[in-house]
Amino acid sequence: MFLSNLTAGAATPDTVKVKQEAVSPDSALLxxxxINHNFGSIYEENLKLSFGGNxxxxxxxxxxxxxxxxxxxxFSTPKSRFMFVFTPRIKIRLLASQGAPVKTPSYMPGASIFFRVNEDSFNPKFFSFAYSHHSNGxxxxxxNPDGTFNVEDGKFTTNFYTLTYFSGKRVDKQDLVAERYDNLGLEVHAGLFNLGLSEGLKDHYGFVRINGGRMYNFIKAYDDPLEHGRKTYANWQRIQFDFTYIADKYDNYSAINIKKRLNVSLKYYYSFPFMQGSALVIGGGYRGQDDYNQSFQDSYGYVTIGLAAGLSFGYHKHS
Structure with a gap:
């Protein structure tokens, strides 16, 4: 994640191998x-980034x-394979019209539990289970009286659960760490059971979704400005592809109508050496169903440019 230097959080290229080989067979607890410590860093690297731009x-x-x-x-400790994260996510659109009004924000708070299913931090496999709420306040x-959706000040509410499987691979090269992470998950909205949804969403909104993606992350070695001869590792580049496919029936769209069922995005991140925990982003994609509350009926392609950063906060012991 675009958080900080690798040496400040995740393991350096040689740390994992050296530590794991140095542990004696009798030191199972250590x-x-x-392993739990290394996976904690991997979980953080797969948390959602924050974005600002247009x-x-x-x-x-x-x-x-x-x-x-x-x-x-x-919750994150080397004593446990689990990590618990709370994310009070907010999406905002400032309109290009007189007065520059802020379109009703999307409030998307949620909580996630991560847990590993293997012990190899160079080929990690783990799950996340999340609950999220999405409303516009x-x-x-x-x-509207004519049956259309009120996009100006209409109430929007949905709640959903997501189970996601992750797998990764890490390769260490000279002054470079290359990582790849794949994920595939199922998202189910409570509206499928007529629970926790605003009026009119049933049969018009996707309640069952298949989510997935692939991310390449490149971490580069730089000369430490404070200690001669020492290397510090920092995030350098990232390529991230994500998709969502709406799998349940809605508005009589066929199962192969990707124009209304498929959301895809591809983003490229570049972090200059002077950028502390942030990166320049350029990308684009297509939304078959807009993910911005009452705008969900819109379908369109887009290009995005801005800045991204990993905003992670924790107050916990590291032992």
């Missing part, structure tokens, strides 16, 4: 804690878009 070619023009996702790590009627 070995277990080293999107172009949207159906509604904007001056600024932001996806703020601070990750509060409430509006109190107006969800639908």
């Amino acid at each position: 070995r277990e804690r080293i 999107e172009y070619f949207n159906k509604v023009k904007t001056q600024l878009t932001a996806d703020i996702a601070p990750n509060f790590i409430l 509006a109190r107006g009627p969800s639908e």
Whole structure:
């Protein structure tokens, strides 16, 4: 994750191998804690990044878009294979119209539990289980008198659960660490059972979704500015692909109607040496169903440019 130098959090290229080989067979407890510690860093690297910038070619023009996702790590310790995270996510669109109004934000707080299923931090395999709420804080009627959706001040609410499987691979090269992470998950909304949803969403909103993606992360070695001869490792580049496919029936769209069922995005991140925990982002994608509350009926392609950072906060012991 674009958080800080690798040496400040995750293991350096040689740390994992050296530590694991140095542990004697009788030191099972110590070995277990080293593995848990390494996986804790891997979990953090796969947390959602925060973004600020703009999107172009949207159906509604904007001056600024932001996806703020601070990750509060409430439980993470080498004594356990689990990590628990609370993320009070907010998405904002500042419209390119007179007065530059902020389109009703998407409030998306959620909580996630991560847990590993193997012991190899160079080929990690782990799951996450998450609960999320999505609403816009509006109190107006969800639908207009003519049956269309009220996109100005209509109430939007849905709750959903997500189970995701992750697998990764790490390769150490001269002055470079290359990582790849794949994920595939199932997202189920309570609205499928007529629970926790605003008026009108049933049969018009995707309640069952298949999510997935692939991420390449490159961490580069730099000369330590304070200690001659020492290397410090920091995030350098990232390529991230994500997709969502709506799998249940809605608005009589066929199962192969990807124009209405598929959301895809591809983003490239570049972090200059002087950028502390942040990166320049350029990318684009297509939304078959917009993920911004009452705008969900919109479908369009877009290009995005901005800055990203990993905002993770935790107050816990490291032993």
